[in-house]
Amino acid sequence: MQSPVPVKHFTPEEMTPIFEVMRRYGEDERNKVNNKINQHLLITIVSDDEIDQAKNWGGSFPNQFNKEQRLRFLLNERDHGQKGFNPGRELHGEVKALYSDQIKTLMSDFKNNQKTKYKYPIVLVYSHYIPCAGVPKLGYSCSEELMNYAKGNITNFIMLVAYSTTFKNTDEKRSFDFMRKGGINAFMRMPNGSYAHTLKVNPPNSIDVITRTFQREAYVCISKCFTSYQKDRAAITTYFINYLTYQCISKSKATGLFTELSKNQLKECLKKELDKNVGDDSVQSSKKNKKSVQYTNSYFQLCFNRSIEVSRGLGRPRSNLDEPDWEPCQNRNWNKIYTPPGPRRNKDKLSKMVCENRVESKESLLEKNKKPRNKWDAGQCFTFFHDMTLKVYCKKI
Numbered sequence: 001m002q003s004p005v006p007v008k009h010f011t012p013e014e015m016t017p018i019f020e021v022m023r024r025y026g027e028d029e030r031n032k033v034n035n036k037i038n039q040h041l042l043i044t045i046v047s048d049d050e051i052d053q054a055k056n057w058g059g060s061f062p063n064q065f066n067k068e069q070r071l072r073f074l075l076n077e078r079d080h081g082q083k084g085f086n087p088g089r090e091l092h093g094e095v096k097a098l099y100s101d102q103i104k105t106l107m108s109d110f111k112n113n114q115k116t117k118y119k120y121p122i123v124l125v126y127s128h129y130i131p132c133a134g135v136p137k138l139g140y141s142c143s144e145e146l147m148n149y150a151k152g153n154i155t156n157f158i159m160l161v162a163y164s165t166t167f168k169n170t171d172e173k174r175s176f177d178f179m180r181k182g183g184i185n186a187f188m189r190m191p192n193g194s195y196a197h198t199l200k201v202n203p204p205n206s207i208d209v210i211t212r213t214f215q216r217e218a219y220v221c222i223s224k225c226f227t228s229y230q231k232d233r234a235a236i237t238t239y240f241i242n243y244l245t246y247q248c249i250s251k252s253k254a255t256g257l258f259t260e261l262s263k264n265q266l267k268e269c270l271k272k273e274l275d276k277n278v279g280d281d282s283v284q285s286s287k288k289n290k291k292s293v294q295y296t297n298s299y300f301q302l303c304f305n306r307s308i309e310v311s312r313g314l315g316r317p318r319s320n321l322d323e324p325d326w327e328p329c330q331n332r333n334w335n336k337i338y339t340p341p342g343p344r345r346n347k348d349k350l351s352k353m354v355c356e357n358r359v360e361s362k363e364s365l366l367e368k369n370k371k372p373r374n375k376w377d378a379g380q381c382f383t384f385f386h387d388m389t390l391k392v393y394c395k396k397i
């Protein structure tokens with residue numbers, strides 16, 4: 001395998017021919033669909049030889065690029081309706097490409113192609129608009145997603161982005177910050193058709209080391225509702241957290257550390273899982289219990305959301321699924337963090353009482369000095385796991 005191509009190799013003179021080929025290809029494809037929109041995205045993976053040869057291509061890709069399907073052309077999508085991707089807003093091409101494994105497929109094709117398999121992969125992204133950042137209410141930033149994909153992959157590939165302009169709602173500085181962190185070099189097309197190297201950066205050769213994991217933070221937070229020692233409680237709580245986390249990540253296409261998008265997806269899914277798995281105790285059911293279940297649910301949700309914010313990434317159980325010990329995860333694919341079949345609904349493990357807690361107010365559990373807000377907050381609550389359902393009842397004291 002060829003060693004990494006150094007950044008100094010990618011001069012504007014060297015890059016201009018291939019970027020121009022990419023731009024023309026993207027514009028032609030876009031115009032076939034709709035010539036009233038601006039944005040188009042084209043992704044390909046090439047070797048340094050191919051970049052060199054592009055000046056002799058006569059302005060368009062050689063046939064084998066189409067034949068071997070080495071190009072991915074993407075448009076933004078309105079009304080995509082996809083859960084987890086902010087259905088009410090546009091789905092951008094970068095996110096589509098990353099979360100549907102299109103770049104992954106390009107990469108494995110590159111590595112299996114006789115002509116390129118020993119070459120260092122150079123991922124080229126041409127986007128009319130610079131990969132977005134901080135667009136109000138979009139719920140994700142394409143530049144952050146690209147960073148998350150590229151970060152720490154210097155030995156595997158390098159990513160170069162070219163663009164024509166910046167969308168008015170994009171925070172250009174943030175876009176550059178994300179790309180810089182990912183070691184992504186950026187080139188902007190100038191009015192004379194040449195490209196300026198607007199972001200020159202040496203890729204980092206390692207990914208950030210994190211010490212806090214989401215699951216451990218969630219465990220600490222949820223444990224705050226316990227006031228007395230209870231055998232197996234730690235084990236059951238741990239298993240519960242592992243179970244819910246597994247439900248949310250085993251089919252996820254997210255990778256690496258948290259991004260705005262993957263955090264939103266995880267929060268949304270955990271909320272759904274809590275609604276499914278935190279229930280009322282049928283024996284004790286009453287209006288009052290309903291309130292305490294709602295309360296427990298919202299407290300756990302608060303714990304989860306807070307844990308996502310303070311931890312930056314997921315962990316992998318260090319020993320087994322009921323030991324509250326997670327090692328920060330270097331595994332880049334979320335769906336490979338837990339070894340299948342993962343934590344299952346297991347009656348032996350989950351039918352025992354998990355905690356007898358005195359639930360005060362939500363705030364007081366996090367900051368001890370605040371006073372309970374209402375009578376139910378000051379009640380004595382008992383919480384059980386039964387058939388994988390957390391059951392709670394409270395009595396007034």
Ligand SMILES: [Zn+2]
Nearest residue numbers: 092131132142
């Ligand atoms: Zn975007």
